[in-house]
Each structure stands twice: as C-alpha cells, then as structure tokens.
Amino acid sequence: MFSLANKPFLGIDIGSYSVKLALLKIGSRGSVELLNFGMISLPPDTIVDGEVENPAAISAAIKNLLKSEKIPNNVKYCAFCVSGQSVIIKKITVPLMSSEDLSESIQQEAEQYIPFDIDEVNVDFQIVKAEGEIPQKGQKPVDSDDRQMEVLLVAAKKDVVFEQAEIIRNAGLKPAVVDLDVLSLENGFEVAYGVAEDDTVALVNIGGTFTNVNIVENGVTAYTRDIPVGGANITETIQKNMGVGFRDAEMMKLGHVEDEASREDLIPHIKSGALEITEELKKTFDMFSRTSDSRVRRIYICGGSSSLEGIDYIIGSELGLTCEILNPFRNMKLGKNFDPEYLEKIAPMAVAAVGLAIRRFEDK
Numbered sequence: 001m002f003s004l005a006n007k008p009f010l011g012i013d014i015g016s017y018s019v020k021l022a023l024l025k026i027g028s029r030g031s032v033e034l035l036n037f038g039m040i041s042l043p044p045d046t047i048v049d050g051e052v053e054n055p056a057a058i059s060a061a062i063k064n065l066l067k068s069e070k071i072p073n074n075v076k077y078c079a080f081c082v083s084g085q086s087v088i089i090k091k092i093t094v095p096l097m098s099s100e101d102l103s104e105s106i107q108q109e110a111e112q113y114i115p116f117d118i119d120e121v122n123v124d125f126q127i128v129k130a131e132g133e134i135p136q137k138g139q140k141p142v143d144s145d146d147r148q149m150e151v152l153l154v155a156a157k158k159d160v161v162f163e164q165a166e167i168i169r170n171a172g173l174k175p176a177v178v179d180l181d182v183l184s185l186e187n188g189f190e191v192a193y194g195v196a197e198d199d200t201v202a203l204v205n206i207g208g209t210f211t212n213v214n215i216v217e218n219g220v221t222a223y224t225r226d227i228p229v230g231g232a233n234i235t236e237t238i239q240k241n242m243g244v245g246f247r248d249a250e251m252m253k254l255g256h257v258e259d260e261a262s263r264e265d266l267i268p269h270i271k272s273g274a275l276e277i278t279e280e281l282k283k284t285f286d287m288f289s290r291t292s293d294s295r296v297r298r299i300y301i302c303g304g305s306s307s308l309e310g311i312d313y314i315i316g317s318e319l320g321l322t323c324e325i326l327n328p329f330r331n332m333k334l335g336k337n338f339d340p341e342y343l344e345k346i347a348p349m350a351v352a353a354v355g356l357a358i359r360r361f362e363d364k
Helices: 056-067 099-112 158-171 181-194 231-240 247-251 261-291 311-319 340-349 351-357
Strands: 010-014 019-028 032-041 079-081 086-093 121-130 148-157 174-180 200-206 210-216 220-227 296-302 320-323
Touching: 010 158, 010 200, 010 351, 019 056, 019 351, 032 056, 032 086, 032 340, 056 158, 079 158, 079 181, 079 351, 086 099, 086 181, 086 220, 099 121, 099 148, 121 158, 148 158, 148 174, 158 174, 174 181, 181 200, 181 210, 181 220, 181 296, 200 261, 210 261, 220 247, 220 261, 231 247, 247 261, 261 311, 296 311, 296 340, 311 320, 340 351
Parallel strands: 010 079, 079 174, 200 296, 296 320
Antiparallel strands: 010 019, 019 032, 086 148, 121 148, 200 210, 210 220
16 A cells, blocks of 8 residues: 555546546645646536436546546546535534544444435545544543534445446546545645635535535535536526527627627626526525634635636625635646646636545545
C-alpha cells in the first residue's frame, strides 16, 4: 500500500452532458501542479434526469478523453463521485468514542437517518468536532460519560456506486476512491482558496438539471442540498418566451445571437430563469440558518451554467451577498501547454474533477 500512496489519481467527473478529467501533481510541501485537464461532450440522452441510460457511451467518451489528453498508460487509478437521490449526507451527534469504536457501530447509528435498507448502502463517516479528547479504542471518556461529538455521516446506494465503477472499469481504468459530488466541490475549493476557517461560504454547482449546494462552515461541510433546477430551466424560459426550439434557446443562452437587439431581448428571460435558482438558494440558506448560529457570508458558483454571462451578478444582487465564480486553478502551477484564457473560461466546470484528482488512497 505504501507504494500506492503517492500514485497520481485521475479525477473523473461524469456530468449530465459531459465528462471532465483532471490529473494533478502534488508536491512534498503541498504545492499543486496541473498536468492534464480535458472535457468531452456526451451523446444526447446518455443521462436523463440523473439516471444513466447509455453506460457504454460514457465508457467510450472516457476512452476518447484519455486518448486526446495523452494520459500515460501507467496512470490507471481514479476517483469518481456520485450524487442525487441515491446519496445521503447528514451531520449527526453521537456519544464520544474512538474512531474505531464508531466504525463498529456506525451501521446501527446510520439506520436512524437513512431512508434505505441499510444493506443496500455503503456508509462512511468523518468526525467533525468532539467535546474533549477522543478516547482510545474500547475506552470511555475519562471525565464524563455524556460527552458527545459531531459526525458527518455519508451513505450511497451500492447499486449506483457499482454502476459508475463498472463504467470506469470498461474504460480501462481502476476506480479506487468514491466521493460525493458536494464533497468533491469542497476539495476543489480548498485547493484554490484554502480552508475557510472562521468563515461560512456556500459552494453552488449549477449543472444542467440540478444545482448542488455545499455550505462550508469553519472549513467543514455543515449543510448540503440538491436542488432540482439548473441551467435547463433558463433554456426553457428562453424557449417559451422567444418562441424557439430547445437547442436554439440553448445556443442563445450561451450568447450565440444574431444582433445586439436580440441580445437585449434575451436579458430579461435569462434573468427570469436564473431567479428560479436564486429562490431555491434563499430557501436553502434559510434552512441552514435554522440549524446554525452562522450565516452564509459569500457564494462561490461553478458548474456549466455558471459561465452564463452575468449570472454571478444576478445571484449576488438578489441574495445581497458577494458572489464569485470559483476557479480551482487559481493557485496552481500550470505547464507551458495550457492556455490561461482557456483555463479561466472552463474553470467553473473543472471544480469537481480537480477535487477528485486531489484524493489519495489513504483518504477517508
């Protein structure tokens, strides 16, 4: 296992419309260098409403991406993430105990919070905060039996994890670490911005059909939510109000319009669609505020739809908060083969892949 500890990991982010790949080199002092990043579109209807309809198409896309990015043949291990209704992430409180003892009892603890048969899910945890020193295995707290600790409980349905792993295996890779999409966002954020200690920020991934929110409080995930609205809602608003087909509306949303007058006509429809996302973010932040004394201080947005011109301004002004587009490459060493302008353009879509590529075998 020691020889595997420093092996580079490919981060493979499978989205609704594309696959992203990242490969990093991590220095002995924590420096990070970008070796490869690439993305490739998936055929239409490969993934529908979060369900994989054509796994072979995804495997083929990964193979093509590995070839086009000239990934060395000896780089086989990868990390991937899962999301959606098959995933549960929840902060719970349990009696103070060692990590080893919690490992033995976590299945029983998890049954109280997971709406699935416990035999159908993979369960893991991370101790977030403890009241006093964590005891050794088999020991009780020295000064009190009623001390507690906060634990981040995560669970994913086994069949979903297996399906994603098989897709990756069929592409010739070896899946070694599975993460949750919201946690890969946090890792991608920390690579670029550091740990947000004494701060509370919202990481918002605006995808095609879903928006994932991870509220990070003092450097730790405190609240997550998957919102069933995304960039497609903006496209549908343009389609309805401009009387065009979905594909034309998508192109218009991305700025492909014939003249300035058409662009001006488009603005209110883009804003109207974006406000659907903003309203759900308001609800999310309100729900978080009921469980914490903290308040979200700033927002970082990412995902394909975050590249829509002006969406950061719309979200920030509607919520009264600073809103910034998340760039996971901002503190990285870049090779000569990378075009900085291109990387800045695609940066919001690279966050999860970067967050996965930073993982290693010894990680939780």
